Amino acid sequence: MNLILGSQSPRRRELMAGLDIPFTCVTIDADESFPADLQAGDIPMYIARAKARAYEAQLAPDDLLITSDTIVWLNGQMLGKPQSKQEAKQMLLQLSGQTHQVYTAVCFTWLNPTHVEGAQPREVPPPAQSAHHSFVDCTDVTFRTLTEEEIDYYVEKYMPLDKAGAYGVQEWIGYVGVTRMEGSYFNVMGFPIGRVYDWLKRQSFLQ
Numbered sequence: 001m002n003l004i005l006g007s008q009s010p011r012r013r014e015l016m017a018g019l020d021i022p023f024t025c026v027t028i029d030a031d032e033s034f035p036a037d038l039q040a041g042d043i044p045m046y047i048a049r050a051k052a053r054a055y056e057a058q059l060a061p062d063d064l065l066i067t068s069d070t071i072v073w074l075n076g077q078m079l080g081k082p083q084s085k086q087e088a089k090q091m092l093l094q095l096s097g098q099t100h101q102v103y104t105a106v107c108f109t110w111l112n113p114t115h116v117e118g119a120q121p122r123e124v125p126p127p128a129q130s131a132h133h134s135f136v137d138c139t140d141v142t143f144r145t146l147t148e149e150e151i152d153y154y155v156e157k158y159m160p161l162d163k164a165g166a167y168g169v170q171e172w173i174g175y176v177g178v179t180r181m182e183g184s185y186f187n188v189m190g191f192p193i194g195r196v197y198d199w200l201k202r203q204s205f206l207q
Contacts (some may be wrong), residue, residue, distance in 0.1 A: 001064040001110070003200075006055055009162075011170070012068060012191040019197055028067065032053035041136035043078060044069035044105035048134060052109040065109040070190040072165030074100040077169045079165045088155045088166035092173070095165060097145040099180070102188045103166070105194060107134040133199070137192035139183030141169070146177055164190070 003023035005016050013025055030051040034043055051067035059065060072079040074094060082088035114133040154173045160166045167173045169188040182190045 002060070002062050004059075004063055004065045005042065006051055006065055006067040009068075009190055011189050013166070015186060015189065015191045015193040017197075019193065021200070026055065032069070032158065039076075040073050040101065041103040041105065041138060044071050044103050044135050045107075046136060048105040048107040049132070052132065056109050057131075059111055059130065061111045062081055066179055066196070067107045067109070068104060068191055070104040070164050070187075071100065072100055073127055074098060074165075075152045078098045082166045083184065085155050085159070085161070088160055089151050091166040092146060092151045092155070093148075095146075095167070096151070097143060099140055099142040100165070102139045102141055102183075103136055103137045104129060104187050104190060104191065104192055104207045105134060107132060108199070113183045119166055119186070122151050135195065135199075137184055137195055139181060139187045142180035144150075144179045146173075 003021060005013065005023050007013065007025065007029040008027050008143060016023055028051045030053070031045075032047050032050065034046045038046055046068045047069040049169070051069070055065060055067075063132050065071075075098070079091050079094070079100075082091055109130055109132050150173075154171075155158070155166070158168070158171050160168055160171070160173075168176060169185065181188070185195060187192045
């Protein structure tokens, strides 16, 4: 199979490359809004599947698309990507001294061979001919109490506006702020790469 990672995230691309499995990357322009009644892990699952739907008409019979989305969940509230430095600082103040959850959803999409027999390469299939498998991973992360000076330093130097919850665990704030973690570290980075590999290994896609 041709593995396609549908992500703009440099962290997901880095983690996927670490598997030493050939893959290509595509940028997917998808509507990432979601129903207001969704909670916790259902939110990234909905968005990961929306990304897959936005691209699946371009899949060939030998393609396997991987899409993903990550959110931070604190006391019943979602923290997405901050829109400004001020919002980033406010998010980190909320996370300071608290335990929160990081949810990442991963969706695999491919064409169902039983429905595309005889299809020509790059032929555009109707959505009903695609198959999916998806999962959500969750990690509990605890921050010590951060000072305003530490938060200001991190936001000004690292500009975490592209990160859910306004932080990257692999950056300075993770070194000095995270005191406890239950679950996958790579899930907090935005891609539970171990579970991705396990699923690929169990399927015929890598054989």
